[in-house]
Amino acid sequence: MIFLKVLLLFLLSFNQSYAADVLAEISARLVKTPITQGSFQQEKRLKVLRKPLISTGTFTYHQSKGVIWKTLTPIPSLLLVNESHLLTGQGEQAVPAAFGKVFKAMLGGDLKQLTEGFLITGENKKPSWQLQLKPKDEFLQKIISTILLTGDTELRALEIQEVTGNLTRISFTQVTHPVNILPEQEADFERLSP
Amino acid sequence: MNVYHPKVTAWFWLLGMLFIGFLGSQSLGKDWLETGFLALLPVTEQKPEIARAVRQHNEQLNRKVIWLTGAATSQDAIAHARQLKQQLQQSGLFGKLMLELPQQMMVKQYQQLFPYRYQLLDVQTRFTLDNNPKDLLAQNLETLYSPIGQMTAADLEHDPLLLFSRYFNAQNPLKLTVEQGIVILHDADRFWALLLTDLEDQHLQLDKLEVLLALVNSSTTQTQAAGGDLMVTGMPLFTAQGSDSARQEISTVGLGSSAGIVVLLLLTFRSLRPLLLSFLAIGSGLFAALVVSVLFFGKIHIITLVFGASLIGVADDYAIHFVCDSFGAKNWLPRQGLRYIFPGLVIGLLTNLLSYAGLVFSPFPGLQEVALFSAVGLLAAWLTVVLLFPLLLTGFKPDHQPLILVCANYWQQHWPVWLLKKRRWLIPVLLVFIAGGLWQLSPRDDVRLLQSAPAELLKTADKIKQLLPVSQENQFFLVSGHDINDWHQHEQQLLKRLNLLTQEHKLMAYQGLSDYWPDEDNQETNYRLLDKTLYQSGLLKQYMNELGFSEQAINTELKQFSEAKNRSISLPEWLATADETKQQLWLGCDVDRCLSRVVLTGITDLPALAALQSLQGVTWVDQVEQLSSLFARYRVSVSLLLIAAYLLVFTGLGLKFGWYDALKITAIPVVAALVSLAMMGWFDQLFSLFNLFALLLVLGIGVDDAIFFFMADSSAALSNETDHDRRASTSLAVTLSALTTLLAFGLLAVSSTEIVHAFGFTVATGILTALVLSPLVGNRTPDSREIKSSKRR
Known part of the structure; x- marks a missing residue:
């Protein structure tokens, strides 16, 4: 029995350092610039609804300013978020636990930051890599069971599996890295910093 | 006068003090100090329901201390906060410590209120339903399609309209970020974890506050040592800092002034005896005042204690005049000395008692307390001087000529002459000065001036307020x-x-x-509003259908709604x-x-x-406003009573000594008070109730100065001794008394606490003016000579 435990511990620690290596490799593959933008398609599968909620739109990530999430179909709406503020059409909202940070880490390619809040396993294959995240925070554990990330030089898809069985899948397309953001985007970010 | 035996009278004193000591042992055992401000209001103004509400409000505010631990990451901030929580728990100072939000409680609340979701609508939802019910559905879709919808839509199955999640969220208007169950705030470069505490004891006892301050300091250093930051705010902290800084200042100033007084009296008398006797007189006065006031009122207010104690400071005059008289006669005997100064002492006491006792007639309990406290204290101190000093001064005869005596004597001989010579332009200048100063004088009764918080504390409080706008107003x-x-x-x-x-x-x-x-009527209205706008109209069905709910889910919802009809x-x-x-x-x-x-x-x-x-x-x-207006009314009331008291003193003196002399005597304290007021005006000093207490002190000492100079002349006229010596010793006494008062209270003018500073400033200017003017009283000989000679010319 003791032997088993030791073996398990060893495997676990091995596994972790392995994950850290994989993380570093994947990080190295990602294009890292201060600004990332593109289009998204979001598909939400809620258990109580017979059909998925599908929405599309554009996103803009700015390293220091946060994220603009602009839904265009079926109902146009705007969501602005940074580490401490979340603004929707219905006003200021509470930032869900670790949400701002996770968003930033994923879209900004700063995968290392994720190890703080998640247990990470994954593989670095060609052409695409995959990571599986499980929250460490017990409060978050009650809501999210796993987050699945796939990508190549960019993050291509994000899948959130909730404890309740609900599933959200977001795929990113037409990802670019402009040097500057547009004035209207600048104005949107302005609203985030009171 | 032969009946007067020092030993017999000393026994009287001892018996009296023993009796007071006995009374004190009975009454001072209980809790006798009052600190709440409501006790200062006249009884009729204390509406019981307001008093109760204020008490509840203050109890809540007075307990809250808010702690924020900061670090570069939220993880570290939380770690610091957990460490801090442990430390605070060990202190035993807090009845409640909240770091993790009470999740269990919120879940329970959610479950208990959920059945009433059709009755309990929040204001915004009701408004939307009233105006455009379709907006509500559009908002729901926006929420459901957004990437963060999960949280708000968690209960979509049971609450398809998200009514209850709206209501539940509206109950906590602040949108706070929660990590590991702990509220995390975020500013430009730091994460802050929030820890809320309530003091165990709402009464803000001073010793507890000191422990709190020490705790804040030690946890700040500890958190900083661990690489974090700590910000703390809360009413108890302000109170602690305020009283701490005021006390520190007063004790620093007090130490300096005591040292000054000791040196001054030692240099003058080359003996410890006068010093000890002064302390004895004031000490017995204070003690008797405390005992009698507590016996009479049951509890006395801290303000009474502070101002009453200052007013008893006048008693120092009696001791000094007595002791200084020893320089006035060649073979001085305490009994003889007493005989000479006795009339002066009596009149001094009577005038002071009169001016203090006037306060009794105000409707304010606080002023009545001050009046009794200072009157009793003054009387006891006076009795100590008169009954005990003759015995304790036996054999006291300084055989030196202190430098200060020589100076004071020279000054009292020449100064009035100079003043009188220049009076043609001095008087107009003085009048213009006084009028100009009074013109600029404007009262400020704002009670907030009482509290002087250190800038650093205010800055922290401001910063916390920005991060976390929850702190309630007064x-x-x-x-x-x-x-x-x-x-x-x-x-x-x-x-x-x-x-x-x-x-x-x-x-x-x-x-x-x-x-x-919502009250029961409104609950019914809410239900009917929902029924009319969404359920009857078919909008709900359409919305649920479009979203993809099953037919069964729609029917369940309709059934639940109709079942909830009569709930409240x-x-x-x-x-x-x-x-x-x-x-x-x-x-x-x-x-x-x-x-x-x-x-x-x-x-x-x-x-x-x-x-x-x-x-x-x-x-x-508005307690701040209420207290400020209370102080304003106290101020007006004290001013009027002060004027009335002085008219009475003037009348009494006039009947005894004639109107001309009475005018001369009362002119000294009145002019001193006026100059003091004018100085406040010129230098834009704080003028409030507290300055008036200082003015009472000035008036008390001023009238003593004038009377003793006046009596020095009349007693000299009665005795065979030369006029000269008696005036010399009186001028010494006046100078010493002015200097000791300046040291004791005037030094407070250097304080940075505005109210303490104002008190000191008023005393200092008033006492100096009284000192400068008092030799004019009874300066018959040089005065008349001067006038005659100038007339002859």
Whole structure:
């Protein structure tokens, strides 16, 4: 029995350092610039609804300013978020636990930051890599069971599996890295910093 | 006078003090110190329901201490906060410590209120339904399609319209980020974890506050050593800092002034005896005053203690005049000395008693206390001088000529002459100076001047307020109605107006129960509103269909809605689910009245809020304003009584010595007081009730100075001794008394606490003026000579 435990511990620690290596490799593959933008398609599968909620739109990530999430179909709406503020059409909202940070880490390619809040396993294959995240925070554990990330030089898809069985899948397309953001985007970010 | 035996009188004194000591042992064992400001209000002004609301409000505010631990990452901030929580727990100072949000409680509250979701609509939802019900559905879709919809839509299955999640979220207007169950705030470069604590004891006892300050300091160093930051704020901290700094200053100044007085008296008399006797006289005065006041009033206010004690300082005069008289005669015997100065002592005592006793006639309990306290203290100190000093001064005869005596004597001989010679332009200058100063004098009764918080503490408090705008203001509304429905209506009217004010940015936030709990009528209206706009109209069915709910889900929802038709939740039931802060807003119902508080955050326009008290059933409670206006009324009342007392003193003196001399004597303290007031005007000093107490001291000492100079002449006229010596010793006594008073109180002028500074400034200017002017009294010989010679020319 003791032997088993030791073996398990060893495997676990091995596994972790392995994950850290994989993380570093994947990080190295990602294009890292201060600004990332593109289009998204979001598909939400809620258990109580017979059909998925599908929405599309554009996103803009700015390293220091946060994220603009602009839904265009079926109902146009705007969501602005940074580490401490979340603004929707219905006003200021509470930032869900670790949400701002996770968003930033994923879209900004700063995968290392994720190890703080998640247990990470994954593989670095060609052409695409995959990571599986499980929250460490017990409060978050009650809501999210796993987050699945796939990508190549960019993050291509994000899948959130909730404890309740609900599933959200977001795929990113037409990802670019402009040097500057547009004035209207600048104005949107302005609203985030009171 | 032969009956007067020092030993016999000393026995009297001892017996008296023993008796007071006995009384003291009976009365001072209990809790006799009052600190609440309501005790200062006249009885008729203390409306019991307001008093109760104020008490509840203060109890809440006076306990809260807010702690924020900061670090570069939220993980570290939380780690620091956990460490801090442990430390605070060990201190035993706090009754409640909240780091993790009470999740269990919130879940329970959610479950208890959920069945009433069709009755409990939040204000915004009701507004939307009233105006455009389709907007509500559009907002729901926006939420559901957004990437963060999960949280708000968690219960979509049971609450397809998200009605209850709206209601539940509206109960916590602040949108806070929570990590590991702990509230995390974020500024430009740091994460802060929030720890809320309530002191165990709401009474803010000074020793507890000291422990709190020490705790703040030690936890700051510890958190910093661990690489973090700590910010702390809360009413107890302000009180602790305020009293701490004032006490530190007063004790520093006190140490300096005591040293000064000791050196001064030692140099003058080359003996410890006068010093010890002075202390003895004032000490017995204070003790007797305390015992008698506590016996009489049961409890005395801390303000009484402070100002009463200062006023007893006049008693120092009696001791000094007595002791100084030893320089006035060649073979001085205490009994003889007493005989010479006795008339002066009596008149001095009577005038002072008269001016203090006037305060008794004010309607304010605080002033009545001060009056009794200082009168008793003065009398006891005076009796100590008269009864005990003759014995204790036996054999006391300084055989040296202190330098100060020589100076004082030279000064009293030549100074009045110079003054009189120049009076043609001195008097107009003085009049212009006084008139100009008084013209610029404007009272400031703002009670906030009493508290002088260190800039650093204010900065922290401001920063925390920006990060976390939850701290309640001192001001609040009291809403009443003759029953619950009536109350609800009144409060709703007030809250509607407050909502407008928040939109105009005159107020950041407000909290009133009626926004969270609709009364039974409104609950029914809410249900009917939903029925009409969404259920009957078929909008709900359409919305659920489009979203993809099953037919069965739609039917379940319709069934649940119709089953909930006659449900209602009463206020007590609702309150039982609420958190403590909300429960405390409710003050309960009695036979003919229901009462609640509406609390406010971030007021920027006080008058706009105060104007709302015209609404029915609404009372605006502004303790700061109330206390300030109380001080203003105290100030006016004291001024009038002061004037009345001096008219009385003048009349008494006039009947005894003739009107001309009475005018001369009273002119000294009056001019001293006027100059002091004028100086306040010229130098734009704080002028409030507290300066008047200082003026009382000035008047007391000024009149003593004048009377002793006057009596020095008349007693010299009675005795065979030369006029010269008696005036010399009197001028020494006046100088010494002025110097000791300056050292004791005038030095307070260097304080940075404005109120303490104002007290010191008033005493210093007044005493100096009295000192400068008093030799003019009774300066018959040189004066008349001068006039005669000038006439001859």
